Amino acid sequence: MPATPLPEITLEHPQNPEHGDYASSLPLKMGRAARMAPMAIAEMVTELLTQIEGVERVSVAAPGFINFFLTAEWLTRQVDDILSAGEAYGNLDLGQGSKVQLEFVSVNPTGPIHVGHGRGAVLGSVLANVLSVAGYSVEREYYVNDTGNQMDAFYRSLHCRYLQALGRECEMPPDGYQGSYLVELAQEIISENGDAFLAVPPEEAIQEVGKIGLQKTIAAIGADLESLRVSFDVWFSERSLFENNQYERAMALLRDGGYIKEREGAQWFVSTALGEDKDNVLVRSNGIPTYFASDVAYHYNKFLERGLDRVINIWGADHQGHVSRMKAAVSALGIDPERLGIIIAQMVTLSDGKLSKRSGQVITLRHLVEEVGADACRFFLLSRSADSQMDFDLELAKQQSADNPVYYVQYAHARIASIQRLANERNIDCANGDAGLLTTDAELSLIRRMVLLPEVIELVARNLEPHHLPYFAQDLATAFHSFYKQCRVVSDDEALTRARLKLVDAAQIVFAKALGLMGMTAPEHM
């Protein structure tokens, strides 16, 4: 065979079990360069392969695949490996302890959060779980936009509602928040502080009332997210960027790099110099920095002050246009833009309309969680790739409780717990069980599913695609239920009972791990 550069050697899982547990299409890939028939290469490579541990046989299949079949011994040995790894099963060292920050949700604190925000929340929290388990040092952060135009509008709107609630005349600002939320918030403030702010000068009152409202709103958002089991390590204040000179330093860096030009009284980031379509305003002609300027300072802070190795932001589809200029800004700060990952989560629509923050009827996240529960909520919001728009049919989700895939998966875990209870009652100890006694297709198929967990974790961590997790869990549950139907665990055959109990214990570890990574409960009873 002529010497040729070797293509990347990849293995895949054939979808047809007859093609083995692993397969390689290497011969097909190198057929042309080697000027040989792929089948001949496959034959040759196969003959050269020495005994591989755990591989029962290697076969060649047209038009040039090499198929690998695992031995039952190797598979059953994994049961013991999983048991000894315990909760740590599937953990990886991909990250090697490097510091990665996930910033997600970060909704403006001007009202309750909605279903669409819930998607980013679940995506972020699951990604954080997976990355931690994959060897990264993970930090979850919520960026609080507590300054700027929208905050100003929020303050004025709230103050206005406050006055109205106390019977005073006040016209809502044109860019104000019209929703009923602020009416209720004003009412709450009155019940706690009375009309105390009527006595202070209006501009001062706006600030006082606004600050109270802001704190309450942030707390409410935090509580809503907690109900979905989403939490953060850091709530980072945008305002602090200005108070701690982060903004000044970031702008100085850009200026030194020649990335800031003054034009029409405003200061522009010349992103066109970095291949962008247009420049972007950093400081308006009225001297007030834009949100973009804050964000530049924020990323300056993340990378240069806090020394994060990697930053992942999860944004809604409406922020798509912001992606490339943010990357440009990061590289202008002298940071490799590869270190910044941005996940755009496409919109979530509801059966009765699209989510919108300021217009009329909208389903809050809290309402959704109350209706369908955190587990189902998380599973559903997770089950679609972030790139795809998602249709969340509230009615269906409510009715679906019995046929819901989430229960299907959790039921498998509960069934295992039930088997274990029975084994406990009968004082069966499987510690010295021999997993090698597991030989049926149902048993081995279950093991084949179980051992995929590390691969799934790696896939999710590498591609930042948590949606693979629910699919894995479902497939695992299918394999388990099928096993359960075919194989009686606690039986008269003591040796087999102990072997199957081991399998069941190991399966429980895998279920618990998968459910845990998804932030779902792993119930013992249902």
Added chain:
RNA sequence: GCGCCCGUAGCUCAGCGGAUAGAGCAUUGGUCUUCGGAACCAAGGGCCGUGGGUUCGAAUCCCUCCGGGCGCGCCA
């Protein structure tokens, strides 16, 4: 007009360079009901939006067009 995302089974979506395109729900028919039936088994159902191209091989990569969503502000 420009940018990004999506168009795969009746519905909601996986698969994103490999061997007969998958799952859930829905439909139809079976199992059985001694460890929890919230279960299992099986069937039907698809020119993978269109037309080209690259490749030994394309749902997957490139281009055209069509359809849908989101952006394109000295808003965030």
